[in-house]
Amino acid sequence: MASSSTKRTARPPRSLAIGTPRVPRRAVPKQRPGQPGGRRDEARRERVQALCAASVRLFLERGIDGVRVEDITAAAGVAKGAFYYYFDDLEGLTTSLFVPVGEATEVAFRRCRDGLAEPTGELNTVYQRLAMDLGMVLVQHLDVVRLYLQERRGPDRGARRPIRAWARRLEEGARWLTEEARRYRVMRDLPSPVVAHAVLGAAEQVMLAALAGEPLGDPATAVRHLISLILDGTRVPG
Numbered sequence: 001m002a003s004s005s006t007k008r009t010a011r012p013p014r015s016l017a018i019g020t021p022r023v024p025r026r027a028v029p030k031q032r033p034g035q036p037g038g039r040r041d042e043a044r045r046e047r048v049q050a051l052c053a054a055s056v057r058l059f060l061e062r063g064i065d066g067v068r069v070e071d072i073t074a075a076a077g078v079a080k081g082a083f084y085y086y087f088d089d090l091e092g093l094t095t096s097l098f099v100p101v102g103e104a105t106e107v108a109f110r111r112c113r114d115g116l117a118e119p120t121g122e123l124n125t126v127y128q129r130l131a132m133d134l135g136m137v138l139v140q141h142l143d144v145v146r147l148y149l150q151e152r153r154g155p156d157r158g159a160r161r162p163i164r165a166w167a168r169r170l171e172e173g174a175r176w177l178t179e180e181a182r183r184y185r186v187m188r189d190l191p192s193p194v195v196a197h198a199v200l201g202a203a204e205q206v207m208l209a210a211l212a213g214e215p216l217g218d219p220a221t222a223v224r225h226l227i228s229l230i231l232d233g234t235r236v237p238g
Contacts, residue, residue: 048086050076055093056143064094064151064159090159098162101141101148102169108133109173116180123184124231127177131223138207149208174200187234199230 054075058067069090073080087093108130115126138145148163156164174196181187187195206226209216216222 047076047078047082050078051083051086051093052097055090056097056147059147059159060143060150064090064154064163067159091161094159095162097144097147098166101137101144102166104137104141105134105166105169105173108137109176112177123181123186124227127227127231128224130177131227134203135223138210142211145207146211149204149211152204170200171196181231181234186231186236188236190234195234202226202230 051072055067055072058071058075062071067090069083070080072090072093073083083093087096111133112126112130115129116123148166151160151163152167154160154164175192178187178190178192178195178199182189182192203226206216206222210222
């Protein structure tokens with residue numbers, strides 16, 4: 001019987017602080033009066049950080065559709081015109097919020113891909129590392145991930161577009177992981193989209209439970225249990 005530790009044969013093959021998002025580099029204007037890193041440049045970055053922090057707080061409280069630009073600028077303590085100096089609209093602001101999260105997610109999937117490409121790569125070990133890497137994304141970008149969980153099923157429009165784009169990337173990643181498990185011959189011949197959505201849905205439910213303060217125990221142990229449930233539930237019968 002194939003096991004989750006089956007060896008592969010060789011084949012070709014910035015974080016947001018919790019509640020206080022860092023200033024995304026792309027949000028800072030290209031034209032900067034004064035020296036980069038100087039007082040005016042620092043003040044500019046502080047205003048962008050205030051806008052980002054205020055937007056996340058309000059989005060979580062009211063939902064994206066219930067927040068206007070003037071709400072964010074009032075909460076951030078800056079003039080409304082300052083918002084448009086840094087962002088074209090609310091979608092541009094949300095895009096900036098999710099840039100660090102998207103980059104960290106891509107790094108996690110790249111590490112997983114590289115691990116699976118190694119001749120000695122073990123499916124279970126590589127998946128465990130991916131789960132831990134994605135867990136770090138959750139910890140380092142907690143409020144932005146919370147926003148994703150809140151808004152991921154809403155209409156794909158306006159300020160929600162970057163969130164839905166990240167949701168699609170996660171769905172693609174889940175489908176790829178499913179196809180890799182089938183390549184290992186440790187997963188039954190189940191439809192990849194069905195398995196991918198089931199896996200992603202289970203992971204999101206665990207995240208929601210963790211954020212709600214449910215007693216899930218040690219995070220690393222919870223991750224191992226989730227992976228075991230997925231792999232054991234879809235394993236080729238021996």
